[in-house]
Amino acid sequence: MNEAPDFDALAQPGIRRLRAYDPGHDLVALRRRAEHALTELGSNENSHGPSPRALEAAHAALGEAFRYPDPLGGDLKRALAAHHGIAASQILLGNGSHELLMQFAQVCAGPGDEVLASRHGFAVYGLAATAAGASFIQAEALPREGAMPLGHDLDTIANAITPRTRLLYLANPNNPTGTWYGDDAFQAFMRRVPTDVIVVVDEAYAEYVDAPDWRSAIDHLGSWPQLLVTRTFSKAHALAGLRIGYALGDSRLIAVMERVRESFNVNAAGLAAAEASLGDAVHLAEGVAIARRERAALAGSLLARGMRVFPSQGNFLLVEFGADTPALESALLARGVVLRPMAGYGLPDCLRITVGTPAENARLLAVLDDLAEGRRHG
Numbered sequence: 001m002n003e004a005p006d007f008d009a010l011a012q013p014g015i016r017r018l019r020a021y022d023p024g025h026d027l028v029a030l031r032r033r034a035e036h037a038l039t040e041l042g043s044n045e046n047s048h049g050p051s052p053r054a055l056e057a058a059h060a061a062l063g064e065a066f067r068y069p070d071p072l073g074g075d076l077k078r079a080l081a082a083h084h085g086i087a088a089s090q091i092l093l094g095n096g097s098h099e100l101l102m103q104f105a106q107v108c109a110g111p112g113d114e115v116l117a118s119r120h121g122f123a124v125y126g127l128a129a130t131a132a133g134a135s136f137i138q139a140e141a142l143p144r145e146g147a148m149p150l151g152h153d154l155d156t157i158a159n160a161i162t163p164r165t166r167l168l169y170l171a172n173p174n175n176p177t178g179t180w181y182g183d184d185a186f187q188a189f190m191r192r193v194p195t196d197v198i199v200v201v202d203e204a205y206a207e208y209v210d211a212p213d214w215r216s217a218i219d220h221l222g223s224w225p226q227l228l229v230t231r232t233f234s235k236a237h238a239l240a241g242l243r244i245g246y247a248l249g250d251s252r253l254i255a256v257m258e259r260v261r262e263s264f265n266v267n268a269a270g271l272a273a274a275e276a277s278l279g280d281a282v283h284l285a286e287g288v289a290i291a292r293r294e295r296a297a298l299a300g301s302l303l304a305r306g307m308r309v310f311p312s313q314g315n316f317l318l319v320e321f322g323a324d325t326p327a328l329e330s331a332l333l334a335r336g337v338v339l340r341p342m343a344g345y346g347l348p349d350c351l352r353i354t355v356g357t358p359a360e361n362a363r364l365l366a367v368l369d370d371l372a373e374g375r376r377h378g
């Protein structure tokens with residue numbers, strides 16, 4: 001056989017610098033090895049589960065699985081347009097919003113350009129920028145000891161915009177910090193952003209918000225043409241496995257983004273399930289109400305055990321466990337409790353905990369207590 005070339009050197013420079021997305025753990029392997037069911041609180045999934053109507057619709061779609069899905073996603077777009085009070089031409093569908101976040105950088109940024117985001121932001125933003133060959137710039141986050149610890153510092157982000165900035169990503173609420181910013185701060189921020197810098201507001205956790213100062217950026221699409229807002233069916237709609245996300249924006253901007261969309265990127269079962277889920281507001285509200293209640297309860301329980309819990313508007317909590325965090329994480333994993341390590345986000349003394357069902361949260365607390373007991377006697 002011929003000598004293999006240096007494949008890394010064959011990749012374009014951006015890809016050479018890239019490391020693949022880190023999903024935390026190999027959950028399939030963990031499940032296979034586990035003696036009992038795992039308590040999976042590492043991926044911000046919604047274990048309340050999807051609407052039964054969504055599952056029924058997905059099932060019905062499978063009968064037609066030999067056909068290509070609707071490449072325009074027309075039915076889902078019309079339903080989303082009605083839901084958000086915008087035009088269908090303002091919607092871009094993605095195989096999860098992850099795909100769209102990648103697409104935006106592919107379209108807007110290249111070598112020599114800058115893509116801006118906050119430190120402790122979602123890992124995909126850096127991946128998207130680097131894959132496009134652009135420079136990824138991280139603005140410093142708010143101080144850890146402040147009112148909105150590790151949150152987006154909108155002033156610092158605005159100050160970091162240069163003539164080379166093509167695109168910037170915000171998340172509201174942000175993953176993994178759980179932090180959010182209010183509407184007044186956002187509007188003041190937008191007034192400082194040049195119209196040729198595309199601003200992406202990732203609202204993957206919007207449904208879980210109950211902070212009164214929060215407002216969706218969707219309400220501002222009419223004011224700021226360079227604004228793109230992403231949403232997903234993976235979290236509150238509990239359809240992560242079917243991969244449906246979408247972006248909202250000016251129809252002319254959406255049309256440009258459409259050019260690089262893979263023709264059948266969204267599958268038929270996902271399209272059907274998402275549309276049906278959108279029609280089941282009762283089921284959605286039920287899951288969200290449980291998650292908000294459990295978010296407060298779990299935060300209180302962890303706080304009572306002496307842990308620092310960061311304020312969160314998502315379906316997860318960022319929790320500081322101190323210097324022993326890696327050992328604690330392994331011990332939890334050995335007992336079948338999966339959380340998300342945060343070293344990759346520059347927070348090695350923290351873990352991110354998905355707010356689960358009452359039973360899942362109780363199990364987490366019981367295992368934490370057990371481990372603490374073991375340490376006292378060990």
Ligand SMILES: *Cc1c(COP(=O)(O)O)cnc(C)c1O
Binds near residue numbers: 202
């Ligand atoms: C989970 C998450 C998403 C959603 O990803 P999908 O690809 O739609 O499943 C997007 N942004 C953030 C910040 C997330 O945490």
